[in-house]
Amino acid sequence: MFQIPCPHCGLRNVAEFRHAGEQRRRPDPQTATPEEWRTYLYTQANDAGWTRETWYHRFGCRRFVGVQRHTVTNEVRPADTGPAPSVASPPAGIDAGAPDAGGGAM
Template identity: 60%
Template sequence: MIQLPCPWCGPRNVTEFSHEGEPATRPDPGTATPEQWRGYLYFRRNARGWTEETWYHSAGCRRFFRLRRDTVSNTALPAGERAEGSA
């Protein structure tokens, strides 16, 4: 079972959350090209190792928050914390 650390509710089962993906900067609607919109909407790094992600606690406090997650081991930490031995 994977547990995620909700900043407001504490550790909860991952089934209570929805994954919103890696944070991305939204392009300016007035000046963005179609290629920039495609990149924003569809392309993510999908990196192996530690990454920052946005999650939504849909079955709890109904808030968005960010956390750091190791995509190999599924270890999750609050966004500001670092795991031992991680960059």
């Protein structure tokens, strides 16, 4: 297991969180095609190395937390420690819907 730095609760065990996916820009609902929505919802880069992710702190402050995680070593650092190579710019916001939205088993 590894720990995630929550800006509200401090360093916490990953078991307190639920993975909500890679951080990326949401398509514009007014102009996006069905193919763009399908890609956004069901396709993730899953690259080896540093990536920006969103985690939901379900057993703590119940807020979404952005972090950078190395997908090979599971090393985690706060999202504001520098740009992640896989993301050109941070997203304007994440609308993940319900608190339990996102991938991974409970």
